[in-house]
Amino acid sequence: MSIEFVRYIDKTREYYHRQGYDRSYNWAHNETSAFTPLSKPLSESRVMLISTAGFTLSPEGGFSESELKELKKGGSNMGSYDLEVFPVPSDLAEDRIVYVVANHDTAQSDMADVNSYFPIARLREFVAEGRLGSLATEFLRLKENYSQRKTMEVDAPEVLRRCREDNVDVALLTPV
Amino acid sequence: MTFSNARDISTSAFNPRLVFTNYPLGNPAGRPFDVVNQREILETAFQMLERATEAGEIVDTPHQWSENHDWMRLIFSDEQPFLSEDAERDRRERLEKNRTAKGPESK
Numbered sequence: 001m002s003i004e005f006v007r008y009i010d011k012t013r014e015y016y017h018r019q020g021y022d023r024s025y026n027w028a029h030n031e032t033s034a035f036t037p038l039s040k041p042l043s044e045s046r047v048m049l050i051s052t053a054g055f056t057l058s059p060e061g062g063f064s065e066s067e068l069k070e071l072k073k074g075g076s077n078m079g080s081y082d083l084e085v086f087p088v089p090s091d092l093a094e095d096r097i098v099y100v101v102a103n104h105d106t107a108q109s110d111m112a113d114v115n116s117y118f119p120i121a122r123l124r125e126f127v128a129e130g131r132l133g134s135l136a137t138e139f140l141r142l143k144e145n146y147s148q149r150k151t152m153e154v155d156a157p158e159v160l161r162r163c164r165e166d167n168v169d170v171a172l173l174t175p176v
Numbered sequence: 177m178t179f180s181n182a183r184d185i186s187t188s189a190f191n192p193r194l195v196f197t198n199y200p201l202g203n204p205a206g207r208p209f210d211v212v213n214q215r216e217i218l219e220t221a222f223q224m225l226e227r228a229t230e231a232g233e234i235v236d237t238p239h240q241w242s243e244n245h246d247w248m249r250l251i252f253s254d255e256q257p258f259l260s261e262d263a264e265r266d267r268r269e270r271l272e273k274n275r276t277a278k279g280p281e282s283k
Contacts, residue, residue: 034231
């Protein structure tokens, strides 16, 4: 049985071509990757969560409506060439994580549940149940970026540094 | 370990370990407010972590977003604009300008 799924690479190429853009985006392409086998039981492993989802952290008590409107008006989560790796305390209350910027079609799904893209509450449950050992002190959010070079040379080394510094064994990635 | 809703993009980039769920973008870790579903997807990943011995394994979870596949057809279609109202208006204006400039033959 062939698997049916959306061909985003083809669809975006056609979509932008219809708008008069001739050059198509050069998607990341690799033939292989590094691989590190799990070195100890998951119940003893320390787990990191990393996402490119367009959320921000609200102050205690949340954003006011006007603040939220201003944040959502920003329009894009696209990063610059600066280092853009932001910590998210892994014990943060779920409602402090507020989705503000969508760079994709949200007609079907409005990002109302953080656990769909940043499963912070689920991971805490698995730790409480003993399935996972512990969570990194700080999870990470990155801005998405058109530049693969920036991702590889600026953000990725910082992600690795933080993982090592916090003795992380497993990194879970949720690209959005 | 990567969770993805875009199988073609993720497999092009290549991931050491990949769990693909055929949901609209933005739900790599499961269906909103469906704790059982979210736990299943995470558990699928945990089992792969325990099992995998080489890079490149992909698990396609069996979950379906809806009974039909209309949501897949509508993505990036003119029927279902995905940008903000302002950005969509700009997009349509630019599209119209391009069409006018090129003439009806290239429409």
